[in-house]
Amino acid sequence: MVTTGETSAGPRRSAARQLLSVLAVLVLGALVGGALTGLTVGVVLKDVALFCLGLGGLVAAALLVVVPARLRRRRQAVPVPRVALARIEYRRATHGEFADVPVRFDLTVAPDDAPAYRVYVHEQVNLVDLADYPEGRIVVVTYAESQPGGVELDRRPTEEWARRAADARIDTAPEHTRVKSEGAGWSGCAALLLGVLGGAALALLPYWGELGERFDDTSSSSSGPAVTSTVAPGASGGTTTVTTVTGSASSASALRPGEMRRLADTLVTGMDTELGTRITIEEKAMSAVGSKGPATGGGLPMSLRALPYELLPGLVETARTGLGIDHPETWRIDIAPGGGGPAPVVRVTVSGGGRSAYLLADAVGRITERHPG
Structure with missing residues (x-):
């Protein structure tokens, strides 16, 4: 039997990591937006120093993306796989044109050595097998130790885990333990867009008057x-x-x-x-x-x-x-x-x-x- 607790340090740590990730994307977007604006304004105003500053900003943004990614790959070259039991709280299948349809599962995942937590999982399930995943059923799932939100259904569990799933009972985890699935998601995209626009605005503001005069001169000279x-x-x-x-x-x-x-x-x-x-x-x-x-x-x-x-x-x-x-x-x-x-x-x-x-x-x-x- 597996029961859940009311607190979950793991999901809270995951939420903190996601918040830091969004902030990092925001800063990266601001750097990219400011660098691109510096390049453009430098060309328009024929300001070599500003152009070089914008080019340096793009190089710095590239390093901020490449270096941490390589360090992460080195640390996680061989991700540690985890196996756990999970309860299907809710499922929703959408109509598709093929035999496999996308299904959204709401799961309570109950690791052996950590408090249970909630997570949404998206899987492709064959219409014939959809009846094997009713609400309330206990299933076997896998995920990487460092990515508790990247949960996948184990369609062919070992005999031991299949036996544990048949005998287990898992209580529903509270909503505040929910962990977001892996991926940038809307929050990451919104943070990136907001960062790019904010960085562009901050870089453009000091040169707004000079650009206005430049374009006014161009307009006046073009009309004559x-x-x-x-x-x-x-x-x-x-x-x-x-x-x-x-x-x-x-x-x-x-x-x-x-x-x-x-x-x-x-x-x-x-x-x-x-x-x-x-x-x-x-x-x-x-x-x-x-x-x-x-x-x-x-x-x-x-x-x-x-x-x-x-x-x-x-x-x-x-x-x-x-x-x-x-x-x-x-x-x-x-x-x-x-x-x-x-x-x-x-x-x-x-x-x-x-x-x-x-x-x-x-x-x-x-x-x-x-x-x-």
């Missing part, structure tokens, strides 16, 4: 600003070219670092000259009056490439906050040569609520006059 030009004769025999560069609705604001310089380069290319007598900059557009030949009626020419575009966003911010316009809606920059020569004078105008104000600055961004609204 629209350039329109109008050529008219100048007052002194030269020609005057009015060229406008207009960005699309998705283009970056001209106040974004580097954007004014990019628009100016496009403007100069469209004008086919870098000399101009006036330039106007707004949120999504830049226009200039170009000059080929001697000075025209518009004033002395100045070099459009030499203008202090990097200083202009700061002047716009000062005008927005320091000229008394509470809610500025629009801004505009006008640059023209000063009265005493080609040195540019910068005028920044802001408007909002039916009011406007402006400030004047020199070529180095120094504010010379303020005219509050």
Whole structure:
């Protein structure tokens, strides 16, 4: 006769091992996700150090998989087989297309030297033999000593074990002793997926802004600003070219670092000259009056490439906050040569609520006059 106890140290140890296994899969997934993200971001941003870091992460993940597996195989090269009796608590057969059908058994396994425990077992059973496994029957099972969840029915037990099974009585083990069958299962797959996504997110977060700027630049450059030009004769025999560069609705604001310089380069290319007598900059557009030949009626020419575009966003911010316009809606920059020569004078105008104000600055961004609204 075999009876069961209320506690089971073996199943508890198995549950602890399964929890550690899930945590290990979670860490491994995070490492793989972070490494793959590092490789991808490194290629996109052309960051060699980040690419090498991602490659190193993949190598580390491979070592974490291969080395423990080999050590396990060495320790368990010859698994110790165990034989025990088990009680069929419940069985469920599903319909199949062949003579053998999959059957799910709910067993109470009662080892000779350990407390009994519950486990689910999946077996292929011939329809003819299905009647030999009724609920409540005592059967012989086998499993590896280190894997109590990997239970299999012994279809041809020895005479001794068959006799013990015929004479034994096994009490049903409580549900809290249940041991999961071997295999990664849904918990392992979910842990791996969660780890990969979490690792990818953690690796991507520090580079999110830089990636956004990179893709914004790519989008802006792919669409390209629209350039329109109008050529008219100048007052002194030269020609005057009015060229406008207009960005699309998705283009970056001209106040974004580097954007004014990019628009100016496009403007100069469209004008086919870098000399101009006036330039106007707004949120999504830049226009200039170009000059080929001697000075025209518009004033002395100045070099459009030499203008202090990097200083202009700061002047716009000062005008927005320091000229008394509470809610500025629009801004505009006008640059023209000063009265005493080609040195540019910068005028920044802001408007909002039916009011406007402006400030004047020199070529180095120094504010010379303020005219509050």
